[in-house]
Amino acid sequence: MRPLTSSIATMATLAGLLLAALPAGAQEALPQYTPGPQQSGVIRNYGFGLGGVLKIWEDGFRRYHPGVSFHDTLPTSDAAFPALVTGMTDLAPDGGEPAITEVLSFFEVYGYHALDITVASGTYDVDGKSPGIVVYVHPDNPLSKLTMQQLDGIFGAERNGGLRGFKWSVTDGRGAEQNIRTWGQLGLTGEWADKPIQTYGHAPSGTTRFFQLKVLKNGDKWNPNMREYVETGSKMIGDDDPQQTGGLQHMLRDELAHNRYGIAWTIVPQAKQVPGLKPIALAAQEGGPYIVPSKQSFQDRSYPLVRSLYIYLNRKPGTPVDPKLKEFLRYVLSQEGQDAVARNGNYLPLPASTVREQLRKLD
Numbered sequence: 558m559r560p561l562t563s564s565i566a567t568m569a570t571l572a573g574l575l576l577a578a579l580p581a582g583a584q585e586a587l588p589q590y591t592p593g594p595q596q597s598g599v600i601r602n603y604g605f606g607l608g609g610v611l612k613i614w615e616d617g618f619r620r621y622h623p624g625v626s627f628h629d630t631l632p633t634s635d636a637a638f639p640a641l642v643t644g645m646t647d648l649a650p651d652g653g654e655p656a657i658t659e660v661l662s663f664f665e666v667y668g669y670h671a672l673d674i675t676v677a678s679g680t681y682d683v684d685g686k687s688p689g690i691v692v693y694v695h696p697d698n699p700l701s702k703l704t705m706q707q708l709d710g711i712f713g714a715e716r717n718g719g720l721r722g723f724k725w726s727v728t729d730g731r732g733a734e735q736n737i738r739t740w741g742q743l744g745l746t747g748e749w750a751d752k753p754i755q756t757y758g759h760a761p762s763g764t765t766r767f768f769q770l771k772v773l774k775n776g777d778k779w780n781p782n783m784r785e786y787v788e789t790g791s792k793m794i795g796d797d798d799p800q801q802t803g804g805l806q807h808m809l810r811d812e813l814a815h816n817r818y819g820i821a822w823t824i825v826p827q828a829k830q831v832p833g834l835k836p837i838a839l840a841a842q843e844g845g846p847y848i849v850p851s852k853q854s855f856q857d858r859s860y861p862l863v864r865s866l867y868i869y870l871n872r873k874p875g876t877p878v879d880p881k882l883k884e885f886l887r888y889v890l891s892q893e894g895q896d897a898v899a900r901n902g903n904y905l906p907l908p909a910s911t912v913r914e915q916l917r918k919l920d
Contacts, residue, residue: 585909590891596881597624603646604637608903649869672872678905679864681852684826690862692837702838702847710737719774729774757821760785
C-alpha cells in the first residue's frame with residue numbers, strides 16, 4: 558500500500574495542476590457575504606428584472622436586512638436610464654450598454670456620468686438573455702482565428718474618430734489602409750487569396766451597439782458590403798416580411814452556409830439552429846491568446862465579446878454611495894449573489910477578478 562503522506566502529496570500535486578489550468582480569475586473564490594450594519598428603507602428599481610435574478614437577490618438580501626423593502630418597476634431595459642435621469646429610481650438594472658442619448662442626457666442633467674456596476678455576464682446560448690457575439694465562416698474556410706483589430710478591418714471602414722461615451726476621440730480613427738477586403742489579407746492562399754470577403758451582421762439593435770463599441774471603437778463606419786438582419790422570430794421582423802427573409806436564421810442557413818467567402822457576426826442562440834457553421838477563435842490583442850467561444854470562456858470572460866448586465870446608479874464623484882444601495886450591491890457581488898445567477902440559468906456568474914473590480918467602484 559502506498560504511504561498516506563505520498564498519496565496526499567500526489568493529490569496535492571494534481572490539485573495544483575488543475576488549479577493552474579483554470580482561466581485567470583477562476584482560481585479565486587468569490588467573497589462571502591458578511592452583513593454590515595443593519596439597513597432599512599426602500600430601494601427603488603426601475604428597468605429590467607434581469608430574467609428573474611433581481612427578485613432572487615432581493616429576497617436573499619432581505620433575509621439579512623428585513624428592514625429593507627423594494628419597489629420594483631421593471632418593464633424593460635429601455636426604461637432604466639430615463640428613470641435614472643428623472644430621479645424616479647435608486648437603481649437602474651439594465652441588460653446592456655446605454656445609447657449615446659442616454660449617456661448624454663444623464664450628463665446634461667447632473668454634470669457627471671452614472672456609475673455602472675457589472676452584476677452578471679450575458680449568456681452563451683440562451684435566447685433573449687444578452688448573448689455575446691460569435692464570428693462564423695463557411696465550413697470550407699481554412700480560417701480559424703482573428704484579432705479584434707482584424708475584425709475592425711473586415712467589418713469596419715476608415716474613420717476619423719470614435720465615440721468614448723458621448724465625446725468624439727480622434728485617437729480612435731484609422732485609415733483605409735487598415736481595411737481588410739480580401740481573404741488573402743488574412744493570410745489565406747490559393748483560390749482564397751483574391752476572393753472578396755462578404756460580410757453579414759445584425760441590423761441596428763443593442764447587440765449591434767455592443768459590436769460597434771467593442772470592435773469599431775463606437776464608430777458607425779461599416780464595410781459597404783455588409784448585409785444586415787434581425788433575430789428570427791423577434792418583434793423586429795417587419796410586417797412586410799411574413800417569410801422572415803430579413804431574419805438571422807435565413808441569413809445563416811440560406812446565405813452564409815452556401816457562401817464560401819462569407820463571414821458573419823451573430824449570437825449562438827440563432828446560429829446553433831443552423832448546423833455546420835464554423836466559429837472563429839478571437840484574440841483581444843495581436844499575438845493572442847486566441848480564445849474559442851464556449852460557455853466556459855464566456856463565464857470566465859476570457860473571450861473578448863462577452864456581454865454584461867449592469868445596475869446603474871446616480872453617484873456624484875467624491876461622495877459615498879447610499880449605505881443601503883452599497884450593501885445590496887455588495888450582496889449581489891458576493892458568492893451567494895452570484896450563486897443565484899448560476900442557479901437561475903439565464904445568465905453567467907462573474908469571475909472573482911471582475912467582482913473585485915466592481916466592488917472597488919463602490920468605495
